[in-house]
Amino acid sequence: MNISHFYAMLSRMRYINRWGLMNNTRNENLSEHSLDVAMIAHCLVLIHNKRFGGSLNAERAALLALFHDSTEIITGDMPTPVKYFNPEIKNAYKEIEANAGDRLVSMLPDDFKDDMDEIIKMNGAGDSELKKFVKAADKFSALIKCIEEIKMGNSEFSKAKEATENSIHNMNMPENEVFEKEFLPSFYLSLDEQD
Numbered sequence: 021m022n023i024s025h026f027y028a029m030l031s032r033m034r035y036i037n038r039w040g041l042m043n044n045t046r047n048e049n050l051s052e053h054s055l056d057v058a059m060i061a062h063c064l065v066l067i068h069n070k071r072f073g074g075s076l077n078a079e080r081a082a083l084l085a086l087f088h089d090s091t092e093i094i095t096g097d098m099p100t101p102v103k104y105f106n107p108e109i110k111n112a113y114k115e116i117e118a119n120a121g122d123r124l125v126s127m128l129p130d131d132f133k134d135d136m137d138e139i140i141k142m143n144g145a146g147d148s149e150l151k152k153f154v155k156a157a158d159k160f161s162a163l164i165k166c167i168e169e170i171k172m173g174n175s176e177f178s179k180a181k182e183a184t185e186n187s188i189h190n191m192n193m194p195e196n197e198v199f200e201k202e203f204l205p206s207f208y209l210s211l212d213e214q215d
C-alpha cells in the first residue's frame with residue numbers, strides 16, 4: 021500500500037496567510053478563509069433555491085468552496101493586484117494553478133483522483149452553475165475581512181473594502197443583495213449587539 025500525502029498537504033493551508041501585502045491586525049490563513057467561503061457559498065445557494073426558485077446543490081457548493089484555493093498550498097497566495105495586473109500574468113497564473121491542482125491530485129490513490137480532480141477544478145456535473153456562487157462567497161469573505169480590520173481601526177483596508185463591494189455589486193446577483201441586506205450587517209456589530 022502506498023502512502024498518500026494529499027490530506028497532509030491540505031492541512032498546510034493553515035500556514036498560508038492571506039493579505040500578504042496588507043498591514044493586518046490579525047492574520048487570516050487559508051484554512052479560515054476556505055471555511056468562511058464554504059459557509060457563505062452554501063448560504064448563497066440556499067438563497068438562490070429558497071428565494072429565487074433554484075434547485076442547485078448547496079452542499080456541493082460548500083464542498084467546492086472548501087477546496088477553491090487549495091492550490092495555494094503550492095503557489096502561495098498571490099496578491100490580487102499582481103494576479104490580475106495584465107492578461108499575460110493572469111493567464112500564466114491560471115496555468116500555474118492548473119499545474120498545482122494536477123500536482124495535488126497526483127498525491128492521491130488512483131481511485132480517488134477523478135473525484136478530487138473534479139472538485140479542485142470545479143468541473144463536475146453542475147459545477148459550472150455553482151462557480152459563480154463560490155466566487156461571490158470568496159468576495160464576501162474578503163469583504164468581511166475588510167470590515168473586521170476597519171472595526172479594529174485599521175484604515176489600510178478601506179480601499180480594499182470599497183473595491184470588494186464594487187466587485188460584489190458588479191456581479192449582478194440577486195443572491196448577493198439578499199446576503200448583503202440580511203446577513204452582512206451583523207458583521208458590523210459587536211458580540212453583545214448580536215444578541
